[in-house]
Amino acid sequence: MSYRGIEEDFYDRIEPILHRKIGRELRLAHKVLDIGCGACELVEYLAHTYHQIVMGVDVSGKGFPKHRKTPGGKIRCIRKNARKLDFIADGTIDAVVMMWSFHEMEYPEKILAEAYRVLRPGGEILIVDFPRGSLAQKLWDEDYYTPVGIRRKLESAGFGEVKVRLTAKKQIIWAKGYRPVDAD
Numbered sequence: 001m002s003y004r005g006i007e008e009d010f011y012d013r014i015e016p017i018l019h020r021k022i023g024r025e026l027r028l029a030h031k032v033l034d035i036g037c038g039a040c041e042l043v044e045y046l047a048h049t050y051h052q053i054v055m056g057v058d059v060s061g062k063g064f065p066k067h068r069k070t071p072g073g074k075i076r077c078i079r080k081n082a083r084k085l086d087f088i089a090d091g092t093i094d095a096v097v098m099m100w101s102f103h104e105m106e107y108p109e110k111i112l113a114e115a116y117r118v119l120r121p122g123g124e125i126l127i128v129d130f131p132r133g134s135l136a137q138k139l140w141d142e143d144y145y146t147p148v149g150i151r152r153k154l155e156s157a158g159f160g161e162v163k164v165r166l167t168a169k170k171q172i173i174w175a176k177g178y179r180p181v182d183a184d
């Protein structure tokens, strides 16, 4: 079955492509936080490929790997609600990523406030998610954001230089912003 000419397994097929794209985007970060990391696959990919220190946080913890080291960098997967990242000090993270998880977050303002707090000034937030009205909507029928909706959320949380676009045949939102250097 296909949806507007896009095969149902589209998201499975683009997952490794997105990991590579995210890796390139965040390659200069030393410490990365993945919020809603699922089974920590992206966490492992980034640590292994870019030798980064990568922390994953997820309320579920299902499928977390047992090891904490990859041949490249270090990983840590923590079972916790990202609404309260009190185990991470202010301004200590270079990049925050949320892949396919932002739409699932209750209290998204609190999640973004925590992401902002833990990022160092100049640090980047990257949200990669399914857009409203996409194939994902047809497959899983969850409540997804529009690009405008994500832009508003990021700007309201205080992020600057916000850029939001659709990619991968318009089936993915790619949204990024930065914690301003001179905000507070």
Ligand SMILES: C[S@@+](CC[C@H](N)C(=O)[O-])C[C@H]1O[C@@H](n2cnc3c(N)ncnc32)[C@H](O)[C@@H]1O
Residues within 6 Å of the ligand: 035, 036, 037, 038, 039, 042, 057, 058, 059, 060, 061, 080, 081, 082, 083, 098, 099, 100, 101, 104, 105, 106
């Ligand atoms: C669709 S999965 C995506 C997982 C992973 N990022 C990936 O790319 O496969 C969304 C994840 O967000 C997690 N999640 C939802 N709300 C959360 C919260 N408040 N804090 C931490 N994780 C949360 C869920 O447990 C789930 O594992």
